[in-house]
Amino acid sequence: MAEPHNNNLAMDTFETRLYRLLRMQNNIGTHAAALGIAGPILTWGQTCHTRYSGAVTEAGVGSGEAKDATIMVHRKFAVALDYFQQAKDILAAMLEQFKPDEFLLASYGIDKRTPQIYPVLIEAIGGFVATHNRLVAEGDERVLDQSIIDKMAFFGNEFEVELAAAGVEKREKDDAYRLQHTYFAGDTIMLRLIFKIACMVWGDDDPKLKDLGLVPATEIWTKKKKVEG
Numbered sequence: 001m002a003e004p005h006n007n008n009l010a011m012d013t014f015e016t017r018l019y020r021l022l023r024m025q026n027n028i029g030t031h032a033a034a035l036g037i038a039g040p041i042l043t044w045g046q047t048c049h050t051r052y053s054g055a056v057t058e059a060g061v062g063s064g065e066a067k068d069a070t071i072m073v074h075r076k077f078a079v080a081l082d083y084f085q086q087a088k089d090i091l092a093a094m095l096e097q098f099k100p101d102e103f104l105l106a107s108y109g110i111d112k113r114t115p116q117i118y119p120v121l122i123e124a125i126g127g128f129v130a131t132h133n134r135l136v137a138e139g140d141e142r143v144l145d146q147s148i149i150d151k152m153a154f155f156g157n158e159f160e161v162e163l164a165a166a167g168v169e170k171r172e173k174d175d176a177y178r179l180q181h182t183y184f185a186g187d188t189i190m191l192r193l194i195f196k197i198a199c200m201v202w203g204d205d206d207p208k209l210k211d212l213g214l215v216p217a218t219e220i221w222t223k224k225k226k227v228e229g
Contacts, residue, residue: 002015002016002019003016003019004016004019004020004213004214004215005215005219005220005221006215006220006221007195007214007215007220009188009191009192009195010188012184012188014056014184017052017184017187018049018052018053018056019213020191020212020213020214021048021049021052021053021187021213022049022053022213023210023211023212023213024045024048024049024191024194024212024213025045025046025047025048025049025050026049027211027212028042028045028046028194028212029042029045029046030211031198031208031211031212032045034201035194035197035198035201036197036201037194037197041190041193041194044190045190045194048187048190051183052180052183052184052187055176055179055180055183056180058176058179058180059173059176059177059179059180061176062169062172062173062175062176062177063173063176063177065169065172065173066166066169066170066172066173068169069162069165069166069169069170070166072162072165072166073118073159073162073163073166076155076158076159076162076163077118077121077159077163079155079158079159080121080125080152080155080156080158080159081114081116081121083151083152083155084114084121084124084125084128084152084155084156085114087128087144087148087149087152088108088109088110088114088128090144090148091108091110091144092110094142094144095110095142098142100142104131104142107127107131108127108128108131108132109124109127109128109131112124118159118163121156121159122156122159122160122163125152125153125155125156126156128149128152129149129152129153129156132144132149133149191213191214194212194214195209195212195214198212198214204216204217205217205218
């Protein structure tokens with residue numbers, strides 16, 4: 001946590017905000033009576049750090065889990081993509097002896113470049129497997145060995161499951177960050193309110209302001225003016 005050097009609350013870093021809220025939560029009870037603070041404002045002050053730090057933690061955990069899920073998606077995609085390409089190459093070579101028509105090639109999807117987009121690869125694998133199953137049911141011999149198809153379907157399913165899981169992790173991460181930012185905005189309003197009350201009761205340079213995570217006027221850091229000449 002970083003100790004604040006001004007009262008520009010909306011510009012706090014997360015570290016500075018955590019420092020302010022920890023001071024507020026630890027000391028608001030001591031000064032509440034003198035400042036005339038009670039009810040919801042006091043309740044907020046007594047819980048603000050716990051709530052915000054919890055949101056920051058959840059956002060951090062969510063971010064880490066989302067990154068792990070993304071890495072796993074990339075791995076599963078690479079495996080499924082490589083196997084699909086190999087199966088296409090084998091099938092293309094095998095079909096040369098049958099002089100296949102363009103409709104069969106299109107049905108298998110081997111007349112197109114191997115897709116590099118997640119959902120498109122899933123669709124392509126599904127179409128390949130579906131065409132294989134249809135031809136097998138019709139007794140058509142223009143098919144690959146069943147073990148190849150089963151393995152392709154397995155890799156495609158693994159990738160699809162991992163992609164769905166990564167989507168859930170991303171939504172949870174986004175929700176956690178939204179909550180964190182919502183708390184930040186609401187806490188800024190409450191900090192400003194208590195700052196105004198404290199300045200009215202104590203003045204803007206009272207050392208007790210530091211107990212509440214605020215900065216007395218004479219301790220505010222300012223940028224030095226550039227010397228002309």
